Amino acid sequence: MKTNLPSSIHSHRGNTLLMTIVVTGILGFILAAYLTLVNSQNGSNMRSQSWNSTIPIVEAGIEEALAHLNSYGLKGVSLACEGWTQSGNTYSVTRNLAGAEYTVTITNYVVGNPAFIPIVESRGYVVMPLQLTSAQGALLATVTSPNTTVRYLGRGVRVRTRRDAIFAKGMVAKDSIDMKGNNIRTDSFDSTNPLYSTNGMYILSKARANGDVAVNGNPTNGAGGVVNVGNANIFGHVSTGPNGTIDIGAQGSVGDATWQASNKGIQPGWSANDMNVSFPDVEIPDSVKGGFTPTGGYFSVVQSVSAPTAAALGDRVVRTNWVTTPILPVGTPAPITTNGSGIHKTYTYKAYTYITPTNSGTYYNYVLWDGDYQVPNLSGSVLVLGDANLYASSGCDISGLTIEWGQHFNLYSDAPTVKLSGNSTANSDSTADSFAFWGTTNVTTLTFSGNGSFTGTIYAPNADFELSGSGNSETIDFTGASITKSVKLNGHFNFHYDESLAIYGPSRGFIVVSWSEMLPAEVPKLTKTVVSQTQYQ
Numbered sequence: 317m318k319t320n321l322p323s324s325i326h327s328h329r330g331n332t333l334l335m336t337i338v339v340t341g342i343l344g345f346i347l348a349a350y351l352t353l354v355n356s357q358n359g360s361n362m363r364s365q366s367w368n369s370t371i372p373i374v375e376a377g378i379e380e381a382l383a384h385l386n387s388y389g390l391k392g393v394s395l396a397c398e399g400w401t402q403s404g405n406t407y408s409v410t411r412n413l414a415g416a417e418y419t420v421t422i423t424n425y426v427v428g429n430p431a432f433i434p435i436v437e438s439r440g441y442v443v444m445p446l447q448l449t450s451a452q453g454a455l456l457a458t459v460t461s462p463n464t465t466v467r468y469l470g471r472g473v474r475v476r477t478r479r480d481a482i483f484a485k486g487m488v489a490k491d492s493i494d495m496k497g498n499n500i501r502t503d504s505f506d507s508t509n510p511l512y513s514t515n516g517m518y519i520l521s522k523a524r525a526n527g528d529v530a531v532n533g534n535p536t537n538g539a540g541g542v543v544n545v546g547n548a549n550i551f552g553h554v555s556t557g558p559n560g561t562i563d564i565g566a567q568g569s570v571g572d573a574t575w576q577a578s579n580k581g582i583q584p585g586w587s588a589n590d591m592n593v594s595f596p597d598v599e600i601p602d603s604v605k606g607g608f609t610p611t612g613g614y615f616s617v618v619q620s621v622s623a624p625t626a627a628a629l630g631d632r633v634v635r636t637n638w639v640t641t642p643i644l645p646v647g648t649p650a651p652i653t654t655n656g657s658g659i660h661k662t663y664t665y666k667a668y669t670y671i672t673p674t675n676s677g678t679y680y681n682y683v684l685w686d687g688d689y690q691v692p693n694l695s696g697s698v699l700v701l702g703d704a705n706l707y708a709s710s711g712c713d714i715s716g717l718t719i720e721w722g723q724h725f726n727l728y729s730d731a732p733t734v735k736l737s738g739n740s741t742a743n744s745d746s747t748a749d750s751f752a753f754w755g756t757t758n759v760t761t762l763t764f765s766g767n768g769s770f771t772g773t774i775y776a777p778n779a780d781f782e783l784s785g786s787g788n789s790e791t792i793d794f795t796g797a798s799i800t801k802s803v804k805l806n807g808h809f810n811f812h813y814d815e816s817l818a819i820y821g822p823s824r825g826f827i828v829v830s831w832s833e834m835l836p837a838e839v840p841k842l843t844k845t846v847v848s849q850t851q852y853q
Contacts, residue, residue: 532557608690714735715737
């Protein structure tokens with residue numbers, strides 16, 4: 317018997333098939349969209365990871381450049397060493413780091429001139445992670461590529477650097493500065509600029525208002541330090557730590573010359589509470605600890621070559637101890653060569669005071685030539701005729717210091733009490749960079765007394781520094797810069813900060829002052845040809 321199904325059943329079967337096809341299509345579309353999304357997200361994540369992974373590579377290049385500058389740039393010599401090459405005024409090096417690499421360049425650096433601000437550009441590269449993702453799919457774990465071209469993802473950073481000068485301000489103390497004397501003035505000049513000095517010397521008519529005074533404070537107990545300006549005239553800025561205080565008397569003033577001509581108090585914008593620096597301990601070089609024992613003698617001074625004028629050097633005073641080959645001004649006699657009795661070297665400086673031994677001249681307890689020296693107790697007068705370093709381990713009491721023009725003297729000491737005294741001048745005929753005192757953590761008391769002027773730098777961050785005049789109306793000049801634990805001024809003092817110390821003086825090394833991402837167009841694309849390449853996706 318044959319039975320015919322109702323037509324409605326056929327209709328329901330057709331609808332079910334159609335519905336199944338539609339649902340399957342929708343599910344397939346959703347799955348395809350999901351896989352595309354996962355693939356895209358996977359690619360984006362891997363690209364982002366690779367993009368971020370270039371930063372350590374870039375930073376490695378910057379760190380090498382800074383280390384290179386600190387090793388050779390501070391010496392003012394060529395940077396074309398240790399694998400670095402030079403092309404024009406650009407120094408560069410490329411390093412491979414386990415499949416990644418960086419290329420770093422240093423520009424704006426001039427041999428023998430520390431005034432320039434070097435620019436470091438570091439470009440880091442890592443292997444591009446998406447070479448085969450679009451072709452092989454996101455679900456593939458590893459693929460061995462027959463291709464011979466490897467593409468790299470690049471990123472670049474440009475940083476500007478500068479020398480971190482130790483003496484970036486005139487008078488700096490860890491805890492406190494007390495200007496309780498009478499007629500105290502701080503100002504500044506620039507011994508390397510004839511507009512603000514005369515033959516490298518301070519002149520009142522060329523003085524500037526950068527005689528900054530600052531205290532760091534004690535971060536362990538929250539104290540921000542105290543500056544007692546009193547009735548002093550600070551031609552410069554005053555800074556303290558975040559919780560510091562500035563006390564100023566009725567006749568005291570802080571600011572530039574225009575402000576102080578008709579105002580008292582602190583000029584707006586010339587005080588701050590953001591002082592926050594570190595004071596590294598002094599480390600005495602081993603070569604100085606093992607130096608020779610100096611002797612003294614009688615010497616008479618005969619001026620044989622006059623000091624050069626700024627005009628003779630192209631309106632800029634050039635120090636001989638800053639350059640490898642001295643630059644002789646026009647009209648200067650030939651370098652002096654001596655081989656007589658008592659003369660220890662050949663003088664090749666552009667200006668030098670000729671010294672001959674005699675029994676009727678001035679007697680000096682210590683005469684220093686080129687080299688390293690050491691004594692347990694340094695006491696008396698010192699004459700420096702070369703680039704000398706001396707270590708006084710137990711005692712240090714200098715009654716007079718004479719440094720011939722163009723020479724340099726580093727004095728290191730462990731003595732608990734150090735005295736720079738006497739009525740004779742203390743290096744006053746030379747420049748601030750020619751004398752530097754370095755006090756270790758054992759130096760806790762440092763005094764400067766008498767009527768003699770002083771020129772040089774003092775770094776003794778654990779010492780209480782007291783400057784005492786004779787008590788009469790004579791004004792004592794301190795030219796240079798100082799960093800100590802505390803400062804007290806008694807008497808009439810003029811403190812002149814030499815701004816050239818911030819450029820040519822001692823420094824902690826080069827530091828980064830700005831950091832900016834380079835544009836993609838500034839980072840060249842990098843590809844390499846290899847025999848085979850295994851890529852992970």
